Each structure stands twice: as C-alpha cells, then as structure tokens.
Amino acid sequence: MLGSVLYVAAHPDDENTRLITYFSKDKLYRTGYLSLTRGDGGQNLIGNEQGIELGLIRTQELLSARRMDGGEQFFTRAYDFGFSKNPGETFTKWDREKILSDVVWVIRKFQPDVIITRFPVTGEGGHGHHTASAILANEAFTAAADPNRFPEQFQYGVKPWQAKRILWNTFNFGATNTINDDQFKFDVGGYNPLLGKSYGEIAAESRSQHKSQGFGVPASRGVAMEYFKTTGGDAPVNDIMDGVGLDWKKVPGGEKISKLIDGIVASFDLLHPEKSVSGLVKLYHAISSLPEGYWKTQKLKETQQLIEQCSGLFLDATASTQFAVQTDSIRVNFSFNNRLGANAIIKKITVNGFDSVLNQPLDKNKNVNFIKTFLVPQTKEVTQPYWLENKMEQGYFNVSNQLKIGQPDVDAAYTVDITLNIEGQDFSFAKPVRYRFTDPVRGEVYQPLPVLPAVIFGDIASFYLKNNPDGVIDASVIANCAAATLVNETSDNSASKDTLSLPFKYNLKKGNTVHFPYTIANLENKTYRLRSADEFKTGKILKTIHYDHIPAITYFKEAVTTIKELELKTYGKKVGYIVGAGDKIPEALEQMGYEVTILGNKELSRNNIQQFDAIIAGVRAYNTDEWLNNHYDALMKYVNDGGNLIVQYNTSTQIGPIRAKIGPYSFDITRTRVTDENAIVKILKPDHPVLNFPNKITSDDFKGWVQERSIYHAANWDKNFETIFSMNDPGENPDEGSLIISKYGKGYFTYTGLVFYRELPAGVPGAYRLLANLIALNKKKAF
Numbered sequence: 001m002l003g004s005v006l007y008v009a010a011h012p013d014d015e016n017t018r019l020i021t022y023f024s025k026d027k028l029y030r031t032g033y034l035s036l037t038r039g040d041g042g043q044n045l046i047g048n049e050q051g052i053e054l055g056l057i058r059t060q061e062l063l064s065a066r067r068m069d070g071g072e073q074f075f076t077r078a079y080d081f082g083f084s085k086n087p088g089e090t091f092t093k094w095d096r097e098k099i100l101s102d103v104v105w106v107i108r109k110f111q112p113d114v115i116i117t118r119f120p121v122t123g124e125g126g127h128g129h130h131t132a133s134a135i136l137a138n139e140a141f142t143a144a145a146d147p148n149r150f151p152e153q154f155q156y157g158v159k160p161w162q163a164k165r166i167l168w169n170t171f172n173f174g175a176t177n178t179i180n181d182d183q184f185k186f187d188v189g190g191y192n193p194l195l196g197k198s199y200g201e202i203a204a205e206s207r208s209q210h211k212s213q214g215f216g217v218p219a220s221r222g223v224a225m226e227y228f229k230t231t232g233g234d235a236p237v238n239d240i241m242d243g244v245g246l247d248w249k250k251v252p253g254g255e256k257i258s259k260l261i262d263g264i265v266a267s268f269d270l271l272h273p274e275k276s277v278s279g280l281v282k283l284y285h286a287i288s289s290l291p292e293g294y295w296k297t298q299k300l301k302e303t304q305q306l307i308e309q310c311s312g313l314f315l316d317a318t319a320s321t322q323f324a325v326q327t328d329s330i331r332v333n334f335s336f337n338n339r340l341g342a343n344a345i346i347k348k349i350t351v352n353g354f355d356s357v358l359n360q361p362l363d364k365n366k367n368v369n370f371i372k373t374f375l376v377p378q379t380k381e382v383t384q385p386y387w388l389e390n391k392m393e394q395g396y397f398n399v400s401n402q403l404k405i406g407q408p409d410v411d412a413a414y415t416v417d418i419t420l421n422i423e424g425q426d427f428s429f430a431k432p433v434r435y436r437f438t439d440p441v442r443g444e445v446y447q448p449l450p451v452l453p454a455v456i457f458g459d460i461a462s463f464y465l466k467n468n469p470d471g472v473i474d475a476s477v478i479a480n481c482a483a484a485t486l487v488n489e490t491s492d493n494s495a496s497k498d499t500l501s502l503p504f505k506y507n508l509k510k511g512n513t514v515h516f517p518y519t520i521a522n523l524e525n526k527t528y529r530l531r532s533a534d535e536f537k538t539g540k541i542l543k544t545i546h547y548d549h550i551p552a553i554t555y556f557k558e559a560v561t562t563i564k565e566l567e568l569k570t571y572g573k574k575v576g577y578i579v580g581a582g583d584k585i586p587e588a589l590e591q592m593g594y595e596v597t598i599l600g601n602k603e604l605s606r607n608n609i610q611q612f613d614a615i616i617a618g619v620r621a622y623n624t625d626e627w628l629n630n631h632y633d634a635l636m637k638y639v640n641d642g643g644n645l646i647v648q649y650n651t652s653t654q655i656g657p658i659r660a661k662i663g664p665y666s667f668d669i670t671r672t673r674v675t676d677e678n679a680i681v682k683i684l685k686p687d688h689p690v691l692n693f694p695n696k697i698t699s700d701d702f703k704g705w706v707q708e709r710s711i712y713h714a715a716n717w718d719k720n721f722e723t724i725f726s727m728n729d730p731g732e733n734p735d736e737g738s739l740i741i742s743k744y745g746k747g748y749f750t751y752t753g754l755v756f757y758r759e760l761p762a763g764v765p766g767a768y769r770l771l772a773n774l775i776a777l778n779k780k781k782a783f
C-alpha cells in the first residue's frame with residue numbers, strides 16, 4: 001500500500017481517532033495527525049500542571065494514542081495560549097506565516113496524497129484555533145506545491161508537494177451538525193479479524209489516552225459513517241483516494257516489487273513467520289536497488305521492521321539508573337534474543353561513538369547479555385524538549401533547527417546502533433537506551449533516560465513576594481554525581497549584584513543536597529539568578545512529571561527568580577484550602593503571608609474549622625471531591641457563624657458533574673466565559689467591601705491579566721447574591737456571573753469564575769489584591 005493521509009486540527013483530542021484507526025489499520029495508509037498545538041492552554045483534570053507543562057503531558061498522551069491507532073504524530077510551533085473565539089484573534093498571537101511554514105514543511109516531508117481537516121474555515125468548529133487550523137491547512141495545500149513559497153526549506157531535502165485533494169471531515173457535535181447526506185461518505189466501523197477488534201474499539205482505547213482532558217469514551221461497534229466536503233483539488237466520487245496511485249506501479253521499476261510481495265504473502269505461515277524472513281530480505285534487496293525516493297525510503301524502513309518482527313528478534317538496551325549524569329558514567333545492559341531462530345549474526349554495536357565488534361551467531365531463543373560502562377562527558381547535551389530550548393513568544397515556540405520542526409518529542413539521549421547480519425544482509429537497528437526497572441505494582445517499566453548536569457538546583461518559584469515578612473527562598477544545590485566534588489573557596493569573586501551565589505565550601509557526595517536559605521526581606525526588587533560560584537552559567541532546575549499512563553517527563557528550567565513587591569494589604573491570617581483538581585493557589589497564598597492549611601475529607605471532619613479566616617475551595621473541588629457533600633452542613637454553619645467560604649470555578653458538564661452541594665443559596669454554573677484577558681471590566685458596586693478593604697480595587701487591577709478573565713460563570717442566582725462586575729468578550733452581551741457574593745448569617749459565601757489559578761502564578765498584582773479582599777470579607781477578627 002503506497003498511499004498516505006494527513007489529518008490536521010488544532011489540539012490534542014481534536015483528531016478523529018476512529019477515522020485515523022480505519023485508515024491506518026484497515027486501508028494500511030501511512031496516516032499522520034498534525035496537531036498545530038500541544039494543548040498547553042486547556043484545563044488539567046488530573047493535576048496542577050498548566051501551560052507548557054500541560055503541553056508536555058498532552059504531547060505524551062497524543063503519542064500514547066498514536067501507539068494504539070497506528071498513526072504518526074506531528075506538531076507545529078504554535079502555542080495553545082487558551083481559548084479564542086475567532087481565527088482573527090488567534091492569528092494576532094500565532095505568527096501566521098511561521099505556523100503556515102510549519103504546516104507546509106510537514107506536508108512536504110510527509111507527502112500526503114489526501115489532507116483532511118477536522119474543522120471548516122467558516123467557523124462552525126467554534127474555537128478560533130480550530131478555524132485557524134483549517135485556514136492554514138487549506139493555504140498549505142496550495143503553498144506546499146508552490147516552489148516560490150518557503151523556498152528556504154528546500155536546502156533541507158524537501159521538494160514541493162501537491163496533495164491530490166483536501167477535505168473537511170464534517171461532524172455532528174450535537175449542538176452543531178454539519179453532516180449532510182449528499183456529502184461524500186463511507187463506513188469506518190468495520191471489524192478487523194487479524195486484530196480481533198472493531199475500529200471503534202481501537203479508537204476508544206486511543207481516545208481514552210487523553211486523560212488530562214477526561215476524554216474516556218466507550219467502545220463503539222457497527223456501521224459508523226464519516227462525511228466529507230472537498231475544499232481543494234477534485235472531489236472524490238468512489239473513493240477518497242480516487243486518482244491516487246496506491247501500488248508499486250507509481251514507483252519507477254516498482255512492478256517487480258509487487259510480485260515479490262505477492263509471493264511472500266501467499267506463502268506466509270502464521271505460526272512460523274520466520275519462514276518469511278529470507279523472502280523479506282530478498283524484497284529488501286530489491287527495494288534497495290530502486291532509484292531514491294519517498295516510497296523507497298519508507299518501504300525499506302517498513303520491510304526492515306517486518307524482518308525484525310518475523311524473526312522474533314528482541315533487541316534491548318537499558319540502564320539501571322534513572323538518569324545519565326554529566327561527568328559520571330552509565331552502565332548499559334544489552335540484551336538480545338533471536339527467539340524464532342532466523343539466520344542471524346550480531347556483528348557489532350555502536351553507542352556513544354564506541355564500537356564493539358562481536359561477530360557472534362545468535363542461536364535460537366538464547367539470551368545474549370552483556371554490560372558496557374560509558375562516561376557521560378561534560379559536553380553531552382542535557383535533555384531538554386527542543387521547543388523549550390529557547391525563550392518562547394506569547395503565541396509560539398522559538399525553534400532554531402528547521403529539521404526539528406514537526407517532530408513530536410525529544411530525541412533519546414543515547415541510541416544504540418546494532419548491526420545484525422540476517423540471511424546474508426547487514427541491517428542496522430537503532431534502539432534508544434532506556435531506564436528499566438521493576439515496580440512491585442506495575443511490573444516491568446521502561447522510561448526515557450535523560451541527561452542531567454552533575455549539579456542541579458532545587459526548585460524555586462519564578463517570583464517571590466516581598467509582602468510576606470517571613471518569606472524565605474529555600475535555594476538548594478543537589479549533587480547528582482559521585483565524582484563531582486563541589487568545592488568553592490572563593491565564594492564572592494563571581495557574584496554580581498543580580499546573582500544569588502551559593503557560597504559553598506562543601507564536599508558534596510552523590511545524592512547530597514545543601515540548603516541556602518535567603519531571607520526575602522534582605523533582597524532587592526529585581527531578578528536574581530542562582531549559580532554555584534564555580535559555574536558562570538545560570539544553574540538549572542530539574543522538573544519531572546509522572547503519570548502512569550505516559551512516560552516520565554523531564555525538562556529543565558533556569559534557576560532564575562524575581563523579587564516583587566506588590567501594593568498589597570492582607571487582613572486575616574489563617575486560610576483553609578480544599579484541593580480540587582489541582583492548582584497553585586496555596587503556594588501563592590503563602591507568599592501573600594497567610595498560613596495555609598490543606599483541608600481534605602479527614603481534616604474537615606477533625607479540624608476546628610472556625611479557626612479559619614477563610615476557607616477556599618480549589619478549582620473544580622465540587623467536581624472532584626464527592627466527600628464535600630459530607631461537610632456541606634458544617635461549611636454552611638461555619639459561614640453562618642461568621643466564616644468566609646470562597647468557591648472557585650467548577651464545571652457542569654458530563655466530564656465534571658457537580659458532586660456536592662455548594663452554597664447557602666441556589667445558583668447555576670454555565671459555560672459562559674470571558675476569554676479576552678483585556679476585556680473591559682465594569683464595576684457595578686463600587687462601595688461593596690470586596691472592592692474597598694483592605695485594598696482599593698479599580699480598573700487598574702484588571703491590567704496585565706493573562707490568557708483569560710473568567711470561566712464557568714454563575715447564572716440564575718438567588719436574590720441574596722450580589723454581583724460585583726460586568727464583563728464580556730467583544731461582540732457579546734455583558735455578563736455579571738464572574739463573581740457573586742452573598743451574606744449568610746454573620747459570614748460570607750462567594751462563587752467566582754475569575755481565573756485566579758492562572759493570574760496568581762503569573763504574578764498579576766490585581767488578582768492578588770482582589771483575592772486578599774475576598775479573604776477579608778468577613779473581617780472576622782476585631783480591629
């Protein structure tokens with residue numbers, strides 16, 4: 001099968017996994033999904049990661065999905081900066097020409113016969129990114145074929161490429177139905193007896209990988225029609241591939257290849273695939289002799305993979321340590337097994353520029369194990385996702401290496417090349433060196449093996465508020481390497497005023513951490529860099545993200561922090577925090593000078609909650625914590641007795657149904673949101689205490705907000721609620737549901753969709769001041 005299809009949309013989870021599964025597993029097309037963004041701007045259902053960290057998680061979820069449905073994954077440099085209501089708004093942040101160039105680049109490399117967009121250019125896709133993805137795909141359909149567009153790409157080995165056609169895969173999303181029976185359509189709901197699964201079953205497994213989005217879906221069986229509208233090229237009549245050559249006839253000299261394949265297929269023995277190996281090696285020879293070209297390269301790769309699989313070869317290279325550390329060494333365990341006894345000799349292995357000549361026959365089902373130890377030199381690059389190497393712009397990542405564009409993931413730090421002679425032909429198998437361990441619960445686990453510097457810094461916040469008189473920066477340095485003795489006798493000579501130099505005189509052993517607390521009150525309001533005094537570069541902080549459904553994620557951030565002094569007054573000291581889906585508000589509250597107590601089910605039962613000046617529910621707490629129902633009466637009593645309960649946004653969807661009662665009076669939660677972070681905020685009740693104590697809130701406090709203003713607004717609120725603000729996106733009706741407050745007994749209850757969880761970590765002063773006022777509402781303590 002020599003055909004290919006590229007699906008294009010904007011986010012992880014936009015793609016039609018059932019269609020991708022059908023193309024890849026039934027039609028055997030080379031099938032790709034180009035997601036313009038990594039989904040950085042969404043809400044995270046499983047943890048507190050936001051922004052680039054959420055993008056890292058959703059990148060891995062998409063790769064996990066592709067491992068199931070058989071598609072390949074690509075991205076552009078576009079950053080998912082959050083919801084936008086139209087493509088015009090989207091293109092003010094994405095560099096339109098840059099992102100178009102990336103789509104063109106992926107098309108020129110992948111050379112799809114057919115391009116399919118999830119969304120139309122006309123806006124029925126809703127989200128501005130969706131419409132923008134269709135606009136760019138349709139522009140790229142023409143531009144990729146035009147030698148005058150993006151000619152700078154040609155030096156990197158691509159050529160102009162004209163896909164046969166581009167179609168929009170119309171949809172019925174309930175509220176919006178763009179399907180029409182006149183449209184070109186076909187059934188993708190078949191059953192694959194070789195795999196023992198329906199395409200709707202495989203697609204559900206694939207889609208359910210989007211766990212951070214809560215997109216678990218049921219498997220489907222039976223007829224499933226997909227509908228299409230042609231937006232470029234000639235419309236298909238009988239088949240989506242009409243007019244596309246799909247066999248070897250399209251490759252000069254390719255006809256003899258078809259005959260060879262027919263022979264191998266005809267004699268294939270399901271129980272003895274190894275009997276096909278010599279035929280496959282002959283096929284490999286024959287394809288090798290064809291003139292250079294896209295399908296030659298692709299089919300050589302696929303044939304080699306078939307040879308490996310039909311031989312039952314096991315080729316494995318693992319490290320028993322989690323990281324490779326600069327200036328330290330790693331032990332790599334090689335393990336090979338020729339499980340079906342193909343005629344194979346292992347000739348040599350090459351890793352890290354080091355050749356090991358072996359020339360050893362591989363006997364049937366006999367383990368060949370050996371260990372090599374390598375030095376990880378100081379010059380070995382630390383492992384950083386390539387799109388995070390440079391400082392990013394608001395709407396896109398800066399990637400300097402053209403060859404990386406489109407690539408979904410970071411390259412393995414170490415790859416071993418194994419040269420095997422199989423049936424007289426040399427093959428080179430490239431395998432990543434991975435970290436392998438056995439978890440008592442999960443069993444054998446493989447993880448990537450990233451490279452670390454010999455010295456890293458403990459995590460610090462990107463900024464600290466000088467407002468907390470007791471604030472301390474807990475700077476620390478961690479030794480990863482036994483050989484690295486960190487001794488510095490002259491601690492001050494490299495310290496500039498803007499450097500928090502760590503004046504250590506310690507002989508650090510591997511695993512040692514030394515703490516250097518800095519009192520924030522003693523620092524100036526400026527940006528400081530952490531570096532150990534014998535290193536003139538800014539230090540690195542290692543960040544790791546672990547979830548069981550995806551490989552471990554590591555990346556580095558610069559050890560830089562800024563001291564800020566906000567015009568911020570607080571009133572009250574003790575805050576109880578009920579964690580919901582996860583957010584970084586508790587850290588922010590501590591920076592403001594509050595004492596924060598995390599309140600779970602147990603703590604709410606045991607704790608004397610009257611002690612708290614305010615209790616704040618984290619984002620989606622009432623979606624995630626069913627046990628909050630047990631505490632409804634106690635929380636209402638707390639409010640009635642003079643407490644102050646502040647509930648941040650919850651959703652009211654099938655993903656996040658409300659599981660517990662929330663307030664003393666009724667209100668509904670809607671999907672109304674204000675996504676323009678500069679939307680004008682009209683103050684409705686200038687005399688309300690929330691706008692006056694202890695901070696005077698004015699329109700200035702709504703300057704410099706990031707991503708959006710507010711989500712999941714309240715509606716249909718009881719007459720006891722007061723509204724404070726009115727705001728709306730351009731062209732929409734004013735809405736007052738972003739912040740509703742009611743007095744109840746001696747205390748206060750607040751529901752708010754204002755995105756404090758985005759604004760506080762971004763250091764937006766107005767958000768801090770407003771939250772301080774919400775916490776002060778009950779003025780519980782006497783003056």
Ligand SMILES: [Zn+2]
Pocket residue numbers: 010011013014127130
């Ligand atoms: Zn989307």
